[in-house]
Amino acid sequence: MQTTSLKFRQLASQALADETLRTALGDVERIMPVIRNSALDQLENPEAWFDRASASRDRTLAELDVYLEAFEQKVQQLGGHVHWAADGTEACEIIAGICETAGARTVTKSKSMVTEEIELNAFLESRDMTVVETDLGEYIIQLRGERPSHILAPALHVTLSEVAETFHRHHDLERAAPLREPTEMLLEARAVLRDRFLSADVGITGANFLVAETGGVVIVTNEGNADLTASLPDTHIVVTGIEKVVPTLEDAGLMLRLLARSAAGQRLSTYTTLIHGPRRAEDSSGPSNFHVVLLDNGRSDMLGTQLQEMLRCIRCSACINHCPVYTAVGGHAYGSVYSGPMGAVLTPGLAGLHAAAHLPNASTFCGRCEEVCPVRIPIPKMLRYWRDREFERRMTPRSVRYGLDWWTHMNASPRIYRSLLGIAARLLRGLSSRGWITRLPGPGRAWTRYRDMPTPAGQTFQHQWRRTRGRAGES
Amino acid sequence: MTSRDAILTKIRNARSNAAAQIKPADDVGIHPQATPAGDLLGQFIELARAEVATVDELGTVAEVPAAVARYMEEQGLGNQLVLGPDPQLGDLDWQSIASLKCSQESPHPDGDTVITACYAAVADSGALVVVSSPDHPVELNFLPANHIVVLRRDQVLEDFERLWTQLRQDYAGKPWPRCINLIVGPSRTADLGFPPKMGAHGPGRVHILVV
């Protein structure tokens, strides 16, 4: 998995200066919490559903091998094939092999973060196949040669006029009237992709869940593109992570209720599909070849560690939509296909801490991610885990390490700590005007460049406590 | 060692609990909410409409052809209707509606109006449930521009849990249907701004005839 996470600071600064991006992110920040909350309110006591969902995920992860083997067996009974891939390269090789056996020239795909993770498109293209993304957002960024900036809305950063311009450039529309309305753009994309659906040799989809009980693959979309991808070509390949298995249909139903609500404020997504194997002898249509590729790529290493709970994730994106850092800098700054709080935990897990070192620091530890997560993943705790590893491996910048050392010494001596703090409080008060500090000197400037700081009380808490304790005690 | 064995070994080494098996479903701890058992159909219709499906309540199934003709006329959908291979629908008296041209061909890729039956509906999410079979190829639900669905009043179930139970009974000893599709209103996308725009890759209209 390629990342540019080491450039987080630089990319984040660029993002902060990008006005159109800020508008799109502002919409996420404003709209998503409202529609999510009202959808969750439809469930009496959503917290109880979160408890059930996280318990179901924990139960599955504790016995993951059992459910994976059960799933595999069911798929085989239905006439499908299951492949296991230790890493991204192996998964790409397996998939390319299946495509080549099918004589594939054109491959349609519905949105799958796992295929982004393993960079499947580039791999298939290097084997002379044409790969067409069919989710509208993925299609737009594919044409633009960009990476997704949100796990559910990959083209979040692209404005409508940029979409129109992209279609003009790539669809041979040079002389046609400009596309103005979103509905015109939708019709244009629908018409172009219709032909692709009908002519594809292989369809590749992800999976939201794998049901061990039945061997079913659950795929959720609002556009219907996954169903056309999965049912029209003669070969269907499902690519997904090993953690996506759930024991029974009841577990799937539980997750589906929370996924649609947390992701997009829907009771249920428009299309929820459960696929069981290839076409049957009596069927007139449907793929004759059905393959499931189960990807590990670092996931099994997280089992049995402090990161295991991250494997509960159902990719709903609630933590992303509610994150003050994500909604300020957007997805590209994270430099990984997984962005936001979940990406900051997952990326070092999958790509290695060396490739993602800044991400665990891209957090204010406000805790909203954990609050909104429908499977109760303690994201801040995991970010802290990564920061500890980073410190241990001396990857933390020297200034921060020295700063922390200095802080520790100072804390060890209450008298020095108190007197320094008293001086700082008075100094800060002197810098303020009308209750706010807008410019700090020295390293503090980095803080006040983007935000103001409220004026501190001018006296330390301990100072005030000493003055008022007597009075409070009397009353 | 194959990757399969390597992955499974890693998982087994990581877990503490040795003996395990797939637990029966009732152990999952799902206690569906007490859905107001009374008016399931009413609840379904309300939610389906909220998700931009349209609903027409009829008397008997014999009224379907006339209702289809009326709907297509109102919406300006022309007179071509794809019936699909389902004999339940094919056997209705389509001849009596002179204005409709019915065919059993699979839908034209550029969009048609298709009518199908369904397996069930789920009241608490406004979802139609369609299962694939030789009588009902799955692409009938996704290729057309307009999808008309005939739903019997007695097919409405409270929630997912009742649906799973019914599927387990109906397919006991048989393979599961190849595709089970839950469909909530027309196809849509959120990739061109908020609110979502209707009519992405699947049908832009979903019309439910309740009989």
Ligand code: SF4
């Ligand atoms: S971590 Fe939780 S909130 Fe974030 S995407 Fe995963 S399940 Fe959703």
